[in-house]
Amino acid sequence: MTDSGKFVSKKVKSIPPSGIRRFFDLAVGIPGVISLGVGEPDFVTPWHVREACSYSLEQGYTMYTSNAGLLELREELQKSILNEYGLNYDPISQIIITVGASEAVDLAIRAVVEPGDEIIICEPSYVSYKPCVSLAGGIPVPIKTEGQYEFKLQADQLEESITSKTKAIIMSYPNNPTGGIMTKTDLEDIKRVIIKHDLLVISDEIYSKLTYGQVHTSIASLPEMQERTVVINGFSKAQAMTGWRIGYSFGPEAIISAMVKIHQYTILCAPIMAQKAACESLRNGKEEITRMYEEYDKRRRFVFNSFIEMGLDCFEPMGAFYIFPNINKTGLNSEEFAQELLKEEKVAVVPGNAFGLGGEGHIRCSYAASFNKLVEALTRIERFINKRI
């Protein structure tokens, strides 16, 4: 018998499995578990979008689209980007439709990273940036953002991490898992450093429509930034379309066309039915998006207040649908906390250390769960915490 493992590349072998996956294996199959560990909306995709998709199937839209995606979708996106950010992108050459924002992350990284390039990543963050940089031959350089600064990237921190090899920075605000956002003023600060060192920004703004109390600002919308920013977004979160796998990216023509090149040889194109559904969501989805948004906002306040009342240190999340309380007071680390909570009270949360630097000492709770479930989960968490502090 040959050990087939020997065929696997060293590069892939060196990438650690996702911490979330490990915890998933623990949590799955426990009866009666309430999960606050889900990184996707609890809403099903609005009916009008599902209906538009089945109509497109009835009409026979079952073929490939152009590599960059349906032009009608890119044109709708151009309008919505112009409307939201005041930025104009050419639908022909500056917008690409991808299989989820995740693919766009990979494409953007592969389009720019040369072996040995250092790519700065703000952590805690979504789990794919680091492995994608490593797979592309780059060197991920994580920066630890902190609760005391509302998990915002600080200009001096960024300055310190930059070397002659630094090429780009990946940031994701509104942030998963912290719920942190960067306001226009915050972005102005780091913009100076970025321009000084001539860096590219890969800005994953998948939660852009879910900011509370203020409107999202994209770093691309600051003067001089449009030409050095690749923005990544998608339909999964605010539109509740995770399973459709529809994302998009817009940016300077040179980078987008490089991304299209990789995309055409690996993916060819995103599925047409999902693209049709995305068109419908852009055209007629506003009301449903607002309805879900308002629901998240109520839950956000409720969950935040509940954690504060429990006596945990918690930063008020201003975006996405996660809250990231600090659990140091319990004397447990994040992994112990999540495991014991699961065992004792059957509530699944994700240990903060799964999200990289600065995640330890925190747990990520998603409030994309029905209100009744949240009430029950928080009662259980409170009981768990009371035994420990």
Next chain:
Amino acid sequence: MEASKGCITKATLQASRHNVKKTLYGPSVMSLKWVVSFLPIRVVPRAILVPFARVALLYYKEESIMRYKILEILEKNSKATPKQIAGMLGLNESMVAEEIISMENERIILQYGAIINWEKASNKDMVIALIDVKVTPQRDVGFDQLAAKIYKYPEVREIFLMSGSYDFSVQVVGKNLKEIADFVGKKLAIIDGVQSTTTHFVLKKYKVAHVILEDDEKDRRQVITP
């Protein structure tokens, strides 16, 4: 559930903070100025009165938005406590509690109930009928008085005045067809002013008050995802 129906105007429904500001600096301020300019005694200069009125109006609108948001939560979940509601809306708990009590007193909130799938709950016989009623309103007996004559019967669950080819839509609950037939024949049709009735029996309920009765609300998501 039906309790708060009709108590909220469409205007409040759409109102957001943004809209409040827009209206404030739009027509309402204009009309305020107009009113102020016609005040017989000009003791208080307009420069003071107008901003004051503006603030008062803002307060009033804010309050009605707050009320609307509280009602919206209660309409979906009458078990939500003032503390929970305050948490969701970022308000003070006692303020919410007071507001709920005053809305109960003003009969904005009429009753707290549950949406029940009776078919699933018991084998108790129940028949629901929707009856279209045409009436001829007469002098001194308008629609409202006629409606009162109908809704006072305990069998009547809901009654609406409708536009279109008939006047009242009456929902009646009974144990069986005969009971409903008796109600229509012996009580409803003989009311003075009732011209005709058309009775439709409900065969199956699918959705009530935004809730799908047979909805399989299983969470199909994976337990943990990044």
